[in-house]
Amino acid sequence: MNQDLLTVGLAQVAPVWLNREATLAKAIDMIKEAKTHAVDLLAFGEALVPGYPFWPELTNGARFNAPDQKALYALYVDQAVDIDADHLDDVCLAAKEGSVALYLGVIEKSLERGQSLYCSMVYIDKAGQIGSVHRKLMPTYEERLNWSPGDGHGLRVHSLGAFTVGGLNCWENWMPLPRAALYGQGEDLHVAIWPGGYRNTHDITRYMAKEGRSFVMSAGGLMRPEDVPADIPYYDQIMAGCGEDLLADGGSCLSGPDGEWLIEPQCGQEGLYVATIDHAKVREERQNFSPAGHYSRPDVTRLTVNRERQSTVQFVGE
Numbered sequence: 001m002n003q004d005l006l007t008v009g010l011a012q013v014a015p016v017w018l019n020r021e022a023t024l025a026k027a028i029d030m031i032k033e034a035k036t037h038a039v040d041l042l043a044f045g046e047a048l049v050p051g052y053p054f055w056p057e058l059t060n061g062a063r064f065n066a067p068d069q070k071a072l073y074a075l076y077v078d079q080a081v082d083i084d085a086d087h088l089d090d091v092c093l094a095a096k097e098g099s100v101a102l103y104l105g106v107i108e109k110s111l112e113r114g115q116s117l118y119c120s121m122v123y124i125d126k127a128g129q130i131g132s133v134h135r136k137l138m139p140t141y142e143e144r145l146n147w148s149p150g151d152g153h154g155l156r157v158h159s160l161g162a163f164t165v166g167g168l169n170c171w172e173n174w175m176p177l178p179r180a181a182l183y184g185q186g187e188d189l190h191v192a193i194w195p196g197g198y199r200n201t202h203d204i205t206r207y208m209a210k211e212g213r214s215f216v217m218s219a220g221g222l223m224r225p226e227d228v229p230a231d232i233p234y235y236d237q238i239m240a241g242c243g244e245d246l247l248a249d250g251g252s253c254l255s256g257p258d259g260e261w262l263i264e265p266q267c268g269q270e271g272l273y274v275a276t277i278d279h280a281k282v283r284e285e286r287q288n289f290s291p292a293g294h295y296s297r298p299d300v301t302r303l304t305v306n307r308e309r310q311s312t313v314q315f316v317g318e
Contacts, residue, residue, distance in 0.1 A: 004279040006161045006189070008215075009039040010252040010263065012196075013270050014222040015051035018232055020079040020087065023049045027104065028094045030272060035098030037274045040126075041160055043191045045221030045252075046105040046170050047119055050079040052195040052223065052248065056142040058241025059234065068234045073146060075233060080109040080117055083133055088122065096128030101160055103167050103219070105193045107147075108135065112311060116148040121169050121193055123158055132156040136169040137178060153309040157185040162279035163215075167191035173204055179212070181305045183292040188214045188257075188282045196220035196248025198265050205265075209255040213285040215262075215277050216255045222270055223247040257285040 011030045016022035027044060034042045046052065053076065055061060061069050081087045088104075095102055101124065108120035119136040135150025155178060157166040166182035166189075173179070173192045182190065190208055194200050201218040209216040225242055228235065246268070254263040254275055262275045289295050 002278075004162045005276050006040045006163055006279070007038055007274060007276045008189075008217055008254065009034045009037065009042045010217060010219045010254065010266070010273040011042055011044045012220060012222055012250045012252040012266060012273065013044065013048065014224065014227045015048050017051040017223070017227055017229055018075055018079050019229070020050045020081065023051065024087070024091060028090060031091070031094040031098050031100055031102065033272055034100050034274075037272070039100055039274060041165065041189075041191075041217075042100050042102040043167075043193060043217050043219035044102070044104050045219050045248075046121075046193040046195045047107055048104065048221055049081055049106045050076070051107075052221065053143065053146045054223065054242070054247050055234070055238050056145045059237045061142060061145050068237065069145070071233045076107065076146060077109060077115050077117060081106040081120075082109055082111070083120075083122070083130070084110070088124070088130070092124055092128040092130065095124045095126065099126045101126045101158075101165075103191050103193060105169070105221075108133065113148070117146060118150050119143070119147045119169055120150070121154065121167055123156075123167070125158065131158050134167070134169070137172055137175070140171045151310040152181075152305050152307045155181045155305055155307065157182060157187050160189070163189040165189040165191060167193065170194050170200070173208060177303055179208065180291070180303050183212055184303065186292070187212065188279070189277070190214050190216045192216060192218045194218060194220040194251065196222050196250050198249055198251035198267050201251035201253050202265050205253050206255045206259040206261070209257055210259040212291055213257045213289055214282060215257055218251065218253050218265075220251040221248050222250045222268075257282050
């Protein structure tokens with residue numbers, strides 16, 4: 001058996017929007033399907049559970065103290081994922097039973113930070129253990145109306161076969177320093193998760209692969225007008241805003257470390273897209289360039305990363 005080989009899967013699925021339990025059930029079904037393909041690492045899109053907050057853009061969401069925005073936010077908090085509760089137990093069990101490691105995009109709530117929400121990327125290993133929870137460092141544009149800025153606590157990599165895997169949320173992948181933080185930990189398989197958008201994945205996936213001399217998986221979600229549940233608050237306003245357009249079209253893809261497509265961007269439909277990657281290709285491409293190795297100059301430029309989980313209080317003594 002070739003120890004350099006790893007089978008990876010891109011899970012392009014639509015959430016049961018603003019319904020945590022139903023969306024987690026869809027994720028578990030995909031994990032079970034991935035098992036039948038002997039997938040070692042499965043990636044889901046950003047904010048899959050319980051879904052991306054499309055409504056501010058569609059309903060003039062920047063209006064201060066607006067009743068519709070407050071009601072939708074309250075529902076979002078209610079359906080968000082509490083890592084310290086049992087919300088991901090069944091997903092962890094499915095990962096263990098399928099021997100599938102995975103990255104899952106969730107909206108995370110923490111009792112320590114009140115009712116604030118974070119766009120988080122959860123890594124679960126093949127034993128069903130949560131290895132890291134990375135909170136998106138800077139929400140993008142209207143996302144800031146619902147998500148709080150994260151911190152560096154989850155900027156971590158994980159060993160998986162011959163590979164070292166790490167990942168970032170959406171536009172974080174455009175931030176050079178978080179990428180450098182992962183390169184500096186030996187990352188050679190990068191997972192970029194997105195709410196879903198060919199416009200994002202078709203260029204940056206291959207660019208990151210060439211820059212990092214790494215395999216890069218971009219996992220995007222899907223959201224169609226028919227995926228908006230009719231029973232959510234302010235349904236008519238949301239539907240009037242989105243019309244017949246896709247809110248998220250997927251765009252999931254996989255690039256090799258030479259920047260060539262292994263899976264071209266997939267758009268418009270749900271599915272599991274699988275490929276087997278070979279670590280030897282990383283070693284080949286790093287012969288002439290290694291961003292944290294022989295082509296680096298840490299004596300000239302060096303990155304400092306703060307991994308403290310941020311809090312408003314520090315207790316001293318008992």
